[in-house]
Amino acid sequence: MTNKPRYAEASMEAMYRIFTVPEAPGSTLGNIDQKLSQNLAGFLQEHIVAVEKDLEELQKDFSDSEIPEKPIFVSDQADFLMDKLVAQSVHTASPSFIGHMTSALPYFMLPLSRIMMALNQNLVKIETSKAFTPMERQVLGMIHRLIYDKNDGFYDKWMHEPGYSLGSFCSGGTIANITALWVARNCRFDKDLKNGFRGIQRAGLYGALQHYGYKGAAILVSERGHYSLGKAADVLGIGRDSLISIKADARNKIDLQELRTRIDELKADNVAIIGMVGVAGTSETGSVDPLDEMADIAEEIGCHFHVDAAWGGPTLFSKKYAHILKGIERADSVTIDAHKQMYVPMGAGMVVFKDPSLVSSIEHHADYIIRKGSRDLGAYTLEGSRPGIAMLLHSGLKIIGRSGYEILIEQGIEKAHAFASMINAETDFELVSEPELNILTYRYVPAFVKQKLATATPAQVDEIHEVLNRLTKRIQKNQRARGKSFVSRTTLTPEAWDRRRTIVFRVVLANPLTSLEILQDVLAEQKHIASTSACTECMDELHGLCDDRPMHAHAV
Ligand SMILES: Cc1ncc(COP(=O)(O)O)c(C=O)c1O
Structure with a gap:
């Protein structure tokens, strides 16, 4: 428990001290420093409380908007941080924290x-x-x-x-993507001094469209593109509606036919295509667009080709799997995040340009x-x-070196494949997206529901899906609250289910310490949660929809 902080008097001497005199080794700060240096993993285990506390509750510790008038002692602030912040933060380094792209650090x-x-x-x-x-x-x-x-x-x-x-x-993939498309936009509407145009940098988008005689400007990306591209379209002045979302196919890759159709429509509408974005590792499913074919199209229509490889870029370290990204070398620009699969702390992204x-x-x-x-x-x-x-x-x-990163990348991809096989072998789970890299999605579908779905009418499938969506949400929230393991969730529209809104568990396998046993435990825990009172309502509904017997026959 944090004691009441001790206040000091602000003085020039005290100000000098905070710039020059380190805390004593035995102080709270000194102890934190020593423990972190000696045993980072131990520190995290010991201090991060895995059991979730209500956010409303946590907010109370951060509710004072007044800046303290008097300085408090450094050690008192360190005590506060340990108690109220560290203890209630998320153990992203845990091998069973497999829901997000934020992982353990070397x-x-x-x-x-x-x-x-x-x-x-x-x-x-x-x-x-x-x-x-x-x-x-x-x-x-x-x-x-x-x-x-x-x-x-x-x-x-x-x-x-x-x-x-x-x-x-x-600082990350968002700024990298914005920077890439900023370059794409400025190159598309470059200066034309002979005809009195000083470039979009000076004239702005309205001036550029007037000068070049276009009605608008657009950027194309698959519907699986990261939301940072919407921000880019917004800040670059073309507007989010001009980020043209192209349908993804059954493997969550951009549909090239639809891409071509939309390009023709934009041309017919006199809209300038600033750029086309290929995704190398979509955030939700880890899928990689057909980059080579997209590069052909970009070349054909003469537009900037950007690849968002914020997640999947480091796959290039692997001799075995680099081919998945074939065509990336034809991109005009590529985003790659060091704070994702290069295991650097948060705040490290890059965009590189083919032409310096x-x-x-x-x-x-x-x-x-x-x-x-x-x-x-x-x-x-x-x-x-x-x-x-x-x-x-x-x-x-x-x-780590190239060969070290190669090992890390390959183990992630192979573990994802092993986990996919594990899911496929279970009668009560359904793999929703096959891993191409190290991300996969799945959901809990009990065997009796699977059986019914195989013969259900579209209207029945709709009803069952709706309950399964609620069940997935319940299981995911409960698993997070129990604090033993964590997977995230997202919503997909799989072709296999006629593009019905499908809520799925999403798993990202980047932590080398995540073992197959842990993955087995994650499934076992989810099955267990489905059998608890937290899910009774959904399970009863499913029985009601799937069984020919009346519902009360299942009451226990
Ligand atoms: C494919 C992709 N692009 C861009 C980003 C944005 O990166 P950041 O969160 O570093 O801004 C992400 C983040 O998850 C991503 O997965």
């Missing part, structure tokens, strides 16, 4: 991240980052090479070249800071001040 990230914090470099310009700038440029070069595999000469020439950049490091001069379309300068002709990376980023987190990717790439 232990070396923690001590190395302290270097980053302590130096507090700002990558916006060399004057505040010095060696961090060439280091970040090298990391962008390494990721560029992973995707585009150019020769040594190319990287010797472009990696550190003032006025150019192989990409843009940022593309970034000139979004280049910005300011006299006091990012000067023309400098190597400052801030000239090509949407964000201004940025931390030196590329340092942690640099470390991951070196300490």
Whole structure:
């Protein structure tokens, strides 16, 4: 229990102290520091309470909007954080936390991240980052090479070249996608000085459409595209309705026929196609679009081809599975998140550009800071001040190495396949999306329901689906509340069920410590939850809909 905090008097001397005098080793802060350094896993196990507390309840500890007038002791604040924040946070490193893309970190990230914090470099310009700038440029070069595999000469020439950049490091996939489409938009409506047009950067979208004689502008992506693309369409001024959502096929990949049809319609409507986005690892099902075929189409119509490989990009580390991403090397730009499958702490994303001069379309300068002709990376980023987190990717790439990442990627994909087989072998579960990478979806469908579904009329299937949706939601919420394991849930429209709204469990297998036994336990727990009172209502309804016998025959 946190004691009442002790207040100090604010004074210049006290202010000096917080900048210069570290906490004593025996203080709360000193103890946290020591425990974290000695045994990160133990610390997490010991301090994170897995049992869910109501958010309304938690809110009470964070309800005061007044800034404290007087300073409190550092150790008292550390006590508060341990009790109210750490103890009620989510154990994302747990091997049975398999619902999201946020996973465990290799232990070396923690001590190395302290270097980053302590130096507090700002990558916006060399004057505040010095060696961090060439280091970040090298990391962008390494990721560029992973995707585009150019020769040594190319990287010797472009990696550190003032006025150019192989990409843009940022806080995550969202900013990376926005940056890529910003470049696509600006290149599409480039300056045309001969005819008095100074480019969309200056004239804005309205001016650009008027100058080039278009009615509107659009971006195309499959319905499985990440929601950050909607944000991009919004901030780029084309509007969310102009992010054209293309139907996905039975394997959750963009339907190429529909893509072509929509392109023809847009052309007929005099709408400029700014870009086309292929997804390499959809957030919900981990599916990869047919990138090669999409690159052909983009080439044919002359538009920017962007690949959102925020999740699936690191598959390229695997010699065995890299082929799934075939065609990515033809993309004009690629998003890849280091804080996902490269096991770097949150806040590390990238977009890389095939052509190092593309970034000139979004280049910005300011006299006091990012000067023309400098190597400052801030000239090509949407964000201004940025931390030196590329340092942690640099470390991951070196300490884990290509072959280490290869092992991590392959074990994830193979575990997902093993889990899919496990689900298929169960009579009471239904695999909804086969894993292509390391994400899969499924739901609990008891054998008697499966039997009924096989012969049910469409109206009956509708009714049963509706109850199954509620049941999936119940099981997922209950499993989360029990705190032993966690899977997420989403809604899909599978072809196999005539595109009916289907709520599914979603599993992401990126933590190397997740074992097959844990996965077996996850299924066993879900089966158990289905048999508890939390699910009685849904189960009774299912019996009512599926059994020929009257419902009361099942009462126990
Ligand atoms: C395919 C895809 N793109 C983009 C993003 C956005 O990334 P971030 O959350 O790092 O902004 C995600 C995040 O899950 C994603 O899965």
